Amino acid sequence: MLQPVIPMVTAALLFGIGVFGVLRRRNAVLVLLCVELMLNAVNLILVTSDVVRAQITGQVFVLFVIVIAAAEVGVGLALVLRLFRLRANINVDDVELG
Amino acid sequence: MTAIDVMLSAVGLVAVGSALAVVSTQHLVRAGLWLVVTLGAVAVEFLLLRAEFVAWVQVLIYVGAVVVLLLFAVMLTRAPIGRSTDLDRPIGPALLIGAGSGLGLAGLFAWVFRDMRVNPPPTGSAQRVGEAIFGDWVLPFEVLSVLLLAALVGAIVLSKKDT
Amino acid sequence: MDWLELALRVGAVTVAFLVLPLLVGQTEHKVMAHMQARLGPMYAGAFHGWAQLIADGVKFVQKEDITPRAADGPVFKLAPGVALIPYLLVLLVIPLGPGDLVGQPLDIGLFFALAIVGVGVVAVLMAAWSSANKYSLLGGLRAAAQLMGYELPFVLAAASVAMAAGTLSLPLIVERWEPWWLLWQLPATLVFFIAGLAEIRRPPFDMPIADSELVFGYMTEYTGLRFAFFLLAEYVGIVVISALTATLFLGGWHGPMAESLGWLWMLLKTGAVAFLVIWFRVAWPRLREDQLQRLCWLILVPVALAQLVLTAWVRVAMA
Amino acid sequence: MSGVPGYGLGKGLAITLKTLVSRSTTQQYPDVAPELPPRSRGVIALREENCTVCMLCARECPDWCIYIDSHKEEVVVPGAARPRQRNVLDRFDIDFSLCMYCGICIEACPFDALFWSPEFEYAEYDIRNLLHDKDRLNEWMATVPAPPAHDPQGEPSKEEANALKKAGAA
Incomplete structure (x- = not known):
């Protein structure tokens, strides 16, 4: 017997921490790190709901999320390195939009 | 509380603690290393929830590739040893939204799942x-x-x- | 009883973890020496220097443990441990003989092994960055690029044999192995072994520590016991890669009288592959950094993919 | 043949394997005495009786590593008109921390007082202890090998040739 509330609350806290980090961090790589935190929180919720509902769909989605996260990091880091090459600075506040 | 609950809580604490370190440390590279701890802890949670395959995919892709890429990028973009001063914005709004969403969701989940007990599914x-x-x-x-x-x-x- | 058995298994694996790397190291000392028309260590332990590595260990323990002032202390000190532990965990799932002569039978043991071996690169990056040394950092970046690249053919080649056996469990893969797989899985064997060599950063793939360019790469600043840990990790790495190659592609414990002598066959095959690893180090020069990436992406990955297609065809044809 | 891909790699493996199975030639020095080539230049030995303190060696030495002191002594020879004077060697030191083993002193010595000895095990923990006095140099005389025999095909020495000529003239 296990209580699904424990991983659920853990995941919620991880998500909150991730949101906090994304909003607070200025460094682009650190923002990516915090996005990973949020994705992991979602993964944890998906796996836990699998346990709750005795299904496997959640795990399938976790795999999809992990693949997408890998793609996201690949493109994100390419962007960051490009930015660094252009500006020698990866501070997201200093990026001019438009 | 069964043994698996205790383990889930302990590993969850590790995950949350190291996640806090990720968002609060002033050392750039250490943030990435703390993320390794968080991801590892989440992988252990997966194991405890009997999602073995997903747990090892998490280790293979996240720890083995994603974090390495992130660390690689951090080091390529001049990661100093020691504290950096310009990593953070003012803490106020971020704390408000982050704590709001995190604690709000946590409260919601705690309320919804408060009495639920389930049998762990079979492994493999x-x-x-x-x-x-x-x-x-x-x-x-x-x-x-x-x-x-x-x-x-x-x-x-x-x-x-x-x- | 259950706990006792578990303790016994973990204890046996720990003993193997401590003894096999020393055996490989000593073999390397002697084989490398004779391949270079030398004798190698002759004094420690009186008979042909059999105790040389023990003497080395004692020496390392006595040395001063230096942390550079500019280094990031905690990370610097943690890195050798992080380098060592993944290999210990991998040894747990490698089957030594038929039946359940394995540290811990896992349903997805192969996947576990591949995932855990990949963690080692984190230790390299930790050591490289925290040393506060440009050569170390360069070595670490080389290692990261190398390991990220070679992880792909490594996993693909292992996937081929898993597909052929229809399971991810290492004991089951060995059980379903048949001698003709040697021929049919030969490309995967070569790709796996070469990528494995690159994974453990052995010559000719030792650019991360290339001593003529980077002093000693990410290990430059390490002394004493921590340096010894890194060296131990390298030799456990040889054991792990050799054992995985033997398990996946060379039939593990298969051989005459496998029921009683299976463990011996497994050890012999592992030893033979480890000998190859040593031989390559002596015979071949180090690749250049661009040749390394070229070999990975233009040769190993396509070969591994072709092998996957072939395996799938044969599986479908046989079904 | 060398155009085949991987030929070089195979050759490397073959060579190392061949070396592996053939006997290694390492000399186990402290356990087994090394076989030195004839006329090895190990150390310079001194035959004190032959030295006349002519100082040629000290003057020819490029490193100035030979130190010689002497005094004069009168030798009374019975039956001689007056006592003879001769040089007596007080000190003959060679500083082997300076010596570069050129052997010029041995070539320069007109009285066969200096010799090459193959002895080489005289390392010291302190560089100052490499200054060896005449007693020590004399000890090494015991290790000096006999001079190589004359080449039977070679020309006879000038003295021999002169003697033969005289004998022929007589």
């Missing part, structure tokens, strides 16, 4: 996950491969030198 899920992916979810899987290809092309184009 690689085959079941495979059947699910290539049965019900084969179309999303194919779309995902196109997405990966697009990401690959995009990353190459972005990191090519201007000619």
Whole structure:
């Protein structure tokens, strides 16, 4: 017997921490790190709901999320390195939009 | 509280604690290393929830590749040893929104799942996950491969030198 | 009883973890020496220097443990441990003989092994960055690029044999192995072994520590016991890669009288592959950094993919 | 043949394997005495009786590593008109921390007082202890090998040739 509330609350806290980090961090790589935190929180919720509902769909989605996260990091880091090459600075506040 | 509950709580504490370190440390590279701890802890949670396959995929892709890429990028963009001073914005709004969403969701989950007890499912899920992916979810899987290809092309184009 | 058995298994694996790397190291000392028309260590332990590595260990323990002033202390000190532990965990799932002569039978043991071996690169990056040394950092970046690249053919080649056996469990893969797989899986064997060599950063793939360019790469600043840990990790790495190659592609414990002598066959095959690893170090020069990436992406990955297609065809044809 | 891909790699493996199975030639020095080539230049030995303190060696030495002191002594020879004077060697030191083993002193010595000895095990923990006095140099005389025999095909020495000529003339 296990209580699904424990991983659920853990995941919620991880998500909150991730949101906090994304909003607070200025460094682009650190923002990516915090996005990973949020994705992991979602993964944890998906796996836990699998346990709750005795299904496997959640795990399938976790795999999809992990693949997408890998793609996201690949493109994100390419962007960051490009930015660094252009500006020698990866501070997201200093990026001019438009 | 059964033994598995205790372990879930302990590993959850590790995950949350190291996640806090990720968002609060002033050492750039250490943030990435703390993220390794968080991801490892989440992988252990997966193991405890009997999602073995997903747990090891998490280790292989996240710890073995994603974090390494992140650390690689951090080191390529001049990571100093010691504290950096310009990593953070003012703490106020971020704390408000982050704590709001995190604690709000936590409260919601705690309320909804407060009395639920479930039996852990049987282990050995690689085959079941495979059947699910290539049965019900084969179309999303194919779309995902196109997405990966697009990401690959995009990353190459972005990191090519201007000619 | 259950706990006792578990303790016994973990204890046996720990003993193997401590003894096999020393055996490989001593073999390397002697084999490398004779391949270079030398004798190698002759004094420690009186008979042909059999105790040389023990003497080395004692020496390392006595040395001063230096942390550079500019280094990031905690990360610097933690890195050798992080380098060592993944290999210990991998040894747990490698089957030594038929039946359940394995540290811990896992349903997805192969996947576990591949995932855990990949963690080692984190230790390299930790050591490289925290040393506050440019050569170390360069070595670490080389290692990261190398390991990220070679992880792909490594996993693909292993996937081929898993597909052929229809399971991810290492004991089951060995059980379903048949001698003709040697021929049919030969490309995967070569790709796996070469990528494995690159994974453990052995010559000719030792660019991360290339001593003529980077002093000693990410290990430059390490002394004493921590340096010894890194060296131990390298030799456990040889054991792990050799054992995985033997398990996946060379039939593990298969051989005459496998029921009683299976463990011996497994050890012999592992030893033979480890000998190859040593031999390559002596015979071949180090690749250049661009040749390394070229070999990975233009040769190993395509070969591994072709092998996957072939395996799938044969499986379908046989079904 | 060398155009085949991987030929070089195979050759490397073959060579190392061949070396592995053939006997290694390492000399186990402290356990087994090394076989030195004839006329090895190990150390310079001194035959004190032959030295006349002519100082040629000290003057020819490029490193100035030979130190010689002497005094004069009168030798009374019975039956001689007056006592003879002769040089007596007080000190003959060679500083082997300076010596570069050129052997010029041995070539320069007109009285066969200096010799090459193959002895080489005289390392010291302190560089100052490499200054060896005449007693020590004399000890090494015991290790000096006999001079190589004359080449039977070679020309006879000038003295021999002169003697033969005289004998022929007589």
